[in-house]
Amino acid sequence: MKKILLALTAVAAMTGSASAADLAARPYVKAPMVAPVANWTGFYIFGGAGGGLSNSDQTILATPTGTPLTIAQRQGGSGWFGTVGLGYDWQFNSTWVAGVFADGQFGSLRATVQDPVLGITGNQKLEDSWAAGVRLGWLVAPNVLSYVNGGYSGAHFGSTNFLTLAGAPAGVHLNGYNRNGFFIGGGVENNLNIFGISAPGWFMKTEYRSAFYNAKTKDEISNVTNLPTGVDSIRANSWNQTISTSLVYRFNWTGPVVAKY
Template identity: 30%
Template sequence: MKTAIYSAAAALTLAVAPAAHAQSTDNGWTGPFVGVQGGWEQNSVRNPNNAISITPLTQKSDTGTLGVYTGYDKEVAPRIVVGAQAELNFPIDSRFGNGVASINPKRSVDLSLRAGYLVQPKTLVYVRGGYSNGLYGTDVGPAIHTSTDRNGWLLGGGVERKLTQKVSARVEYRYTDLSEGNGKFDRHQVLLGVSYRF
């Protein structure tokens, strides 16, 4: 009987020890989160394809953007955090053109992964990469009006800082390439976000 008790105690100790160690090194970044973000966005195009033909436009346009996001982070090792995120963003008053053709960014959906390093227990420096889909309205002359879903990739990085155990703030730069065919269509963003962690 004593042997069984000692064996059970030893097994319990072995099971609890890794969990206790993980708890001692966990900086509270593991778990789901939601957030809001906003910032600056620049769309840069050079004769991009649309749903019918080519848009005769070479121009850059600066605007603001607002969005929401949700995701999940996990501290996979001491100071190492990885995560996944889905988001929906809406440019603000973003139509631009040259009198012959115009483009109107309407919304973007981004799905991305990130990996970061905790330079301090409350400060995460990270890189991000993933998929982006943008919906754009295009007008060419008086007769051509189309809406085009553009698919591409994004790459960026940023810094996130915990303000409380549940709330964090971040700043992030992001480059997105939505080019198709011979045309150019890319996007630069600087985003400020506030997250709530569950």
Template identity: 30%
Template sequence: MNRFLLAVASIVLGAASAQAADLAAQYTKAPVMAPGYNWTGFYVGGNVGGQWGSADPTTSTVFSPAGYFASSSVPAVNTVGAQSVNSSSVTGGFTAGYNWQVNHAVFGLEGDINYFGFKGSATGSGVYPCCAPSTFTVNASVSADWLATIRGRIGFLAAPNWLIYATGGAAISEVKGNFVFTDNYFAGASESGTVRDTRVGWTAGLGGEYAVGNGWSLKAEYLYVDLGRIATTSTNLTSATFGPFPASVYTHSVDLKSNIVRVGVNYKFGGPVVARY
């Protein structure tokens, strides 16, 4: 009997040892924490895209008894002088900014300088109501070579690496307008005006940015730009037959707006790392 009990005990102990060995073999370590992307930090980048916009150059004058025009001619000149210029071009440049991530929100400040390439012209002609068939012509050209913006950004993380944001701030550009008035009444008359000003307008838009890793991210955004209206006056109308008419005051103005769609790549320097399982 004692031998039988010893044999049973040996079998039970052997089975328990085997199960313990199996459990030890199946043990796995806890998952290691992997670094996640954090948007906080300074970044630089480049962008390329296209702009399409419009400017509304205007040429107008006023009636004066001592002026060149008959009273019926002034409305005709002003109607022809209300013109429109459309422009489209490739745009591109450089970007720099800083982001702060707070949980799933990202706040930032961004600036950029770009080739703008806005350029266009318009021509209109009319017949003097008082003096047909004598005619007049108004020419206008508008250009803006570069555009800079300083904008705030506020967005949320649709995913750790995917940022959706709204942006808005100041838009800055040098806007230039050139105007020429001519007619063929008697020996003809002519007038010209030029306006040139560094404008500070506004811009607003939407965008998305995707972090691809190692500090790099890709973005796409839309911006609407309004640079406002600039104006100048001129009193240099001169008739080849009758001489100068300083009482015929001209006003020339330009109102420039544009839409921009562009894509870009950014590189972020440093910044904290967020751990995730």
């Protein structure tokens, strides 16, 4: 009996030694890393520049009856502008971002205003505008946002000195005025950590916007001088299309966050 116990003890000792040796020789395997996650929630500011087209559908009306004297004619122009703004975004899941923002534009978008009945024409400039709205975006990548936006907009149109069709001063002047409306648009915003350059918090966005402003009749307010009384008036709406590129700084952005273990 003692011999059997000694034999079993020896076998157990050798098995334990072999198992310990196997464990000691097993290589160390590093835990897999979790994919980086970026968070778009937070405040941001931006500034940039762009260009645009200004269009206006104009109809000549008889005063004071309001009877159309001509069919609607589309007049247009173009120009440049600068823009500044701020906003707040909220990333509510892994792929969707919603936010609010406000911005202002200033520059020179010119369009033609003319009255073929009276034979006068002039240039009207959209000098500045502002907008407040919301946007909804989808993350194409953790640091690239594709979005649509829309909201309320206001604009200031500068004064116009009319000329005759021959180019001589017509002696008719229209003071500047304000108009309100709405806008829709969309764009793409991406982090500037590209080509090996580290730029935490800095982004670039390119955006298209289409703004529609309320129609205005030239004699709605008493700011037209030397216009023949009871002749006619110009009724026009304004539709402006712009595209801009802006540099964006996000205060909360520190780059992708990697989980700790």
